Amino acid sequence: MRAQSRDILDVQHCAKTRAAPEPAPLRPEDFDDIIAEQAAQQQVLLMALRRIAALTRAEGREPAQLAARWRTVGRQAMDRATFNVAPGHERTVRQEAKARLDEIIEIGLQ
Numbered sequence: 001m002r003a004q005s006r007d008i009l010d011v012q013h014c015a016k017t018r019a020a021p022e023p024a025p026l027r028p029e030d031f032d033d034i035i036a037e038q039a040a041q042q043q044v045l046l047m048a049l050r051r052i053a054a055l056t057r058a059e060g061r062e063p064a065q066l067a068a069r070w071r072t073v074g075r076q077a078m079d080r081a082t083f084n085v086a087p088g089h090e091r092t093v094r095q096e097a098k099a100r101l102d103e104i105i106e107i108g109l110q
Contacts, residue, residue: 049108067109
């Protein structure tokens, strides 16, 4: 029992003193993959919003009212989101993300 306790303490000590591995540098093809993934996610969101707009119209409601609500909720979500960006760039990235989300909602809920 005592040996097991000592082993656990050794593992905990090693975990505390060992530095985290350095992240691998991004290669140009990694950026291509990231951009492609973002484009695919945007297309999926647009398709879903277009379907929601069609269902909203089928109910006799106007999608513009829904778009206004989604913009408000989306902007609140962007305010709460954590962005991993260079120091001093968070405000700009947050504003660009809000503008991009507004555009996607506007296009999707036409």
